[in-house]
Amino acid sequence: MDDAPSPLLAVTIGEPSGVGADVTLMAHRDRERLNLPRFVLLADPEMVAQRAERLEIDVSIRTVGSPAEALEGSEQDLAVLPLVNRHLEAPGRTDPANGAGTVEAIDRATRLCLSGDVAALVTNPIDKKALYDVGFAHPGHTEYLADLCGALTGRVLQPVMLLTGPELSCVPVTIHIPLADVPRALTTDLIVATARIVSDDLRSRFALDAPRLAIAGLNPHAGERGAIGREDEDVVRPAVEILRAAGVDAIGPLPGDTLFHPEARATYDVALCMYHDQALIPAKTLAFDETVNVTLGLPVIRTSPDHGTAADRAGNGTARPNSFIAALRLAGRMAAIRAESPVAA
């Protein structure tokens, strides 16, 4: 694997008022020392140049017409595939005029992944509310990518959000929905379908032979055998039984509060959690700077830093690029695994 050429990744700029440009410029500056995979950035080159100047990062930006052109030039340059829509450079200030460019970058990068022009997609954070305000009809990247890939491939796709770091990997079974809607959204079928995607993708995308899944309960103490809420017995337990009967190494329902201490973590590869914060609080608490958000269940490889737009840190040099760097590395590793195994393609 060491002799294989580094796969080219596509990076999207994300919300221009956030730290996407900052962490991308920092990673590019340190790429040789860190031995990072090569990438082409989908962005407004002028906006990126302005942010580099603000951050006093000395960078040579080379606009390119295609990913192939990005590979032809010097690795010293930051290769930028320009957007049709412009981006205003204003750290910390969202602007409705920026929405179209932000979505354009994600859309075009995804198409480049599907066509095989790039090996994987690394997205910088978007400001979800800013995009909702200009008509973006998806809760986040995760759901948007599933719909876009589904429309382009004629498949119905269920996206699965995986947060993976050095100490914990976990999946929220329900994702971007209000907490009040979780019990209604949580079904045995959804848990089974999510667990199957996790189990299959851990094998094909992460080269993990026998994935062990721990499935959390919804209620305190996993429902105390039905005394504190019925969902654990009526919805989660049947899912675990179906999975086990199908040969998936799954255990549960397990109380959520004792699922994340070190001894518990040693017993599984991925924890399936019933709602967003049950998964993302432990993931971001244990390793905010190293955890990566991966979308499973897609025909493309997509990773992202675990943090958001961090508008308070944009343009002032205080953003840490670590999670973005981890996202680049993981996308490169996943692309290499896929290149070696036709099953994962």
Ligand SMILES: NC(=O)c1ccc[n+]([C@@H]2O[C@H](COP(=O)([O-])OP(=O)(O)OC[C@H]3O[C@@H](n4cnc5c(N)ncnc54)[C@H](O)[C@@H]3O)[C@@H](O)[C@H]2O)c1
């Ligand atoms: N993948 C994504 O697109 C994604 C992920 C999470 C949040 N978001 C969006 O980001 C916006 C802000 O969300 P939030 O405030 O809840 O979370 P956030 O991660 O942007 O910020 C939370 C805290 O962490 C700090 N922080 C974040 N990234 C950092 C970095 N790289 N270096 C140093 N400190 C960092 C911030 O300064 C802030 O104090 C929201 O609009 C949300 O929807 C997008």
Ligand SMILES: N[C@H](C(=O)O)[C@H](O)COP(=O)(O)O
């Ligand atoms: N739920 C993620 C988080 O809190 O970090 C985040 O919103 C990312 O969502 P997308 O990758 O779907 O944009």
